[in-house]
Amino acid sequence: MNGTIQITLPPRLYQQIRTLVADGWFRDEDDLLFEALRRFLDVHRPELLERFIREDVEWGLHGEE
Numbered sequence: 001m002n003g004t005i006q007i008t009l010p011p012r013l014y015q016q017i018r019t020l021v022a023d024g025w026f027r028d029e030d031d032l033l034f035e036a037l038r039r040f041l042d043v044h045r046p047e048l049l050e051r052f053i054r055e056d057v058e059w060g061l062h063g064e065e
């Protein structure tokens with residue numbers, strides 16, 4: 001399933017993205033943002049998994065049925 005997200009970026013960041021695309025580092029802005037998000041999730045996956053597990057345990061101990 002594909003999704004669409006619309007964001008507003010600060011002008012300086014947007015210009016940096018456009019420059020990277022223009023210089024050939026990425027096919028387009030979507031490609032750059034996809035890669036940035038993928039890398040962020042890869043780096044932070046252990047933290048995120050731990051957080052989700054902790055929330056599940058808390059819900060199991062104190063959640064409502």
